[in-house]
Each structure stands twice: as structure tokens, then as C-alpha cells.
Amino acid sequence: MPSRVCPVPLCPVPLCLVPLCLAAALCLDAVGGMYPYGQPEFSSRRRNCKPIPATLVLCHGIEYPEMRLPNLLGHETMKEVLQQAGSWIPLVQKQCHPDTMKFLCSLFAPVCIDELDEPIQPCRSLCEQVRGSCSPVMSAFGFPWPDMLECNRFPEDNDLCIPPADSNEHLTVPKEEPRVCEACKDNAENDNEIVESYCKNDFALKIKVKEISYINGDTKIIPETKSKTIYKLNGVTEKDLRKTALWLKDGLQCTCDEMNDINAPYLVMGQKLDGNLVITSVKRWQKGQREFKRIARSIRKLQC
Numbered sequence: 001m002p003s004r005v006c007p008v009p010l011c012p013v014p015l016c017l018v019p020l021c022l023a024a025a026l027c028l029d030a031v032g033g034m035y036p037y038g039q040p041e042f043s044s045r046r047r048n049c050k051p052i053p054a055t056l057v058l059c060h061g062i063e064y065p066e067m068r069l070p071n072l073l074g075h076e077t078m079k080e081v082l083q084q085a086g087s088w089i090p091l092v093q094k095q096c097h098p099d100t101m102k103f104l105c106s107l108f109a110p111v112c113i114d115e116l117d118e119p120i121q122p123c124r125s126l127c128e129q130v131r132g133s134c135s136p137v138m139s140a141f142g143f144p145w146p147d148m149l150e151c152n153r154f155p156e157d158n159d160l161c162i163p164p165a166d167s168n169e170h171l172t173v174p175k176e177e178p179r180v181c182e183a184c185k186d187n188a189e190n191d192n193e194i195v196e197s198y199c200k201n202d203f204a205l206k207i208k209v210k211e212i213s214y215i216n217g218d219t220k221i222i223p224e225t226k227s228k229t230i231y232k233l234n235g236v237t238e239k240d241l242r243k244t245a246l247w248l249k250d251g252l253q254c255t256c257d258e259m260n261d262i263n264a265p266y267l268v269m270g271q272k273l274d275g276n277l278v279i280t281s282v283k284r285w286q287k288g289q290r291e292f293k294r295i296a297r298s299i300r301k302l303q304c
Contacts, residue, residue, distance in 0.1 A: 049112035067109035184256035219251025
């Protein structure tokens with residue numbers, strides 16, 4: 001016998017799913033088997049609702065108070081959720097799509113409703129809209145759209161799922177401008193200021209980025225060894241530098257549009273603090289631009 005279809009309307013925000021899902025509990029036999037992520041253990045853990053912690057920065061301000069564990073990405077513990085979710089904060093900060101946070105949080109911190117055995121997934125259209133706007137941004141950083149977020153794994157919009165918001169809703173939500181990282185601010189420096197910056201810092205490097213990750217709120221940058229040019233290195237040898245990362249402090253709490261292309265070269269300066277090389281200034285190296293030719297000539301001659 002075919003499953004009965006539960007006639008539940010869809011709402012533009014996750015919070016409004018709560019009363020609808022209470023009504024949907026009357027026809028749960030129609031909901032079962034609808035989700036490709038559906039696993040038997042969800043049934044036995046249906047009441048494993050956890051308060052969304054303030055430390056889950058990715059979902060700060062989301063419109064429901066509790067999340068389901070395990071989540072839709074298979075994370076069993078809150079520690080695992082926090083570790084994995086942090087890497088996605090920069091994508092939300094890029095504001096590539098108004099529903100990026102909603103989509104990611106529906107997976108990392110799915111709304112928890114006791115009356116439903118199955119988790120509520122994002123609709124396929126929500127995934128497709130976010131992917132269409134944000135995958136080019138990820139590609140610029142050298143990251144493809146991951147398999148775990150493949151949109152055909154999510155239910156069609158006529159099922160019980162979280163849809164994209166209406167365009168009218170986007171107009172009523174003011175955008176909060178993210179803070180620009182201090183090291184990434186576009187400051188017009190004259191020659192004297194460049195000399196001063198060079199002399200007060202412990203290192204000055206021209207690098208290409210091999211890898212970017214996020215640890216404890218900071219951005220960890222691994223430079224490509226072969227494309228690195230050393231202008232100044234104080235307190236650490238070139239051999240040590242091959243095993244040492246560069247750090248952008250509080251990188252998850254601010255944006256750095258200056259470093260938004262993983263394929264571009266950068267001039268970075270900074271200081272050695274507590275054994276770490278901390279970036280205090282970053283500039284995208286514009287090949288052939290007179291300013292950078294002048295900088296390269298100047299800093300090679302400098303004696304602080």
C-alpha cells in the first residue's frame with residue numbers, strides 16, 4: 001500500500017516548522033522513509049535534544065533553541081559538531097547567499113522536535129540555491145562543493161523539509177556588516193610607513209597559500225614552500241619555517257577580503273608571539289604593479 005502524503009505546508013524559516021511538525025506527528029507513517037539520511041538509531045534517540053551552545057558560532061542567533069544529536073552529518077558529540085562547524089563560518093561571513101547559515105545549521109544543528117522520529121532536512125531547493133551562489137566563492141579558495149552536501153541527497157520541496165526563504169523575507173532582515181580583520185584593512189601606506197612596518201615586525205614574506213584551516217577561532221595558513229620569498233626572518237630559521245604555520249588571530253570573527261583567492265601571492269608581515277608567527281599585515285601581491293616593485297626594492301635595501 002502506498003504511503004499517505006501528509007499535507008503540511010512549508011514555512012520560510014525553521015522556527016515556524018515547530019507548530020507544523022506537531023501537527024505532522026499525526027501522520028508520521030507518511031514521514032518515515034522520506035529521508036536519505038534516515039537511520040534506525042534516530043528512533044531510539046528521538047529525545048536526545050541538546051541546547052544549542054553559545055560556542056556554536058556558526059548557528060549563533062538561529063531561530064530555535066535545541067538541536068538534535070546525532071546531527072544530519074553523523075556527528076555524535078557536541079565537541080565534534082563544534083570542531084567541524086567552525087570551518088564554515090567564513091562562508092557565512094561572505095554573505096554569498098542569505099540562507100547559507102540556515103542551510104548549514106539545518107545539517108550541523110538540526111531542529112529537535114520530540115514528536116517527530118525523523119530529522120527535518122533542508123529542502124533540495126534550499127541546497128541548490130545556496131550551492132549556486134556559494135560554490136564559486138569556495139572554488140576561489142580552492143575548495144569544491146563537498147559530497148556530503150550534494151543536493152540530490154535532500155528531499156524535494158513537496159516533502160516535509162526546510163525551504164528557502166521568500167525574497168520578501170530577505171528584504172526585511174538587515175545585514176550586519178562583518179568586522180574586517182585588522183591585518184587585512186586596506187591602509188594606504190607611504191614608503192616611510194612600509195619601512196616602519198617592516199622594521200617593527202619579525203618576518204616579511206611573499207607567499208602563496210597551500211592550505212587554510214581554522215583552530216580555536218584563529219586562521220591557520222600553511223604557505224607553499226616553493227613559491228615563498230623571504231625578505232625578513234627574525235627568531236626562526238628558514239628550515240623551521242618549512243614546518244611552521246602562519247596565524248591570523250580571531251580569523252573566524254572577522255573577514256579578510258584581501259586574502260580571498262588561494263591562487264594569488266601575498267605579502268605578509270608579522271611577529272613571533274608565544275612561538276607562533278602571527279600576521280599583522282597582509283597585502284595581495286599585484287604582479288607588475290609599480291607599488292609592489294617599489295616595495296620589493298625598498299625592503300631588500302632596508303637596514304633597521
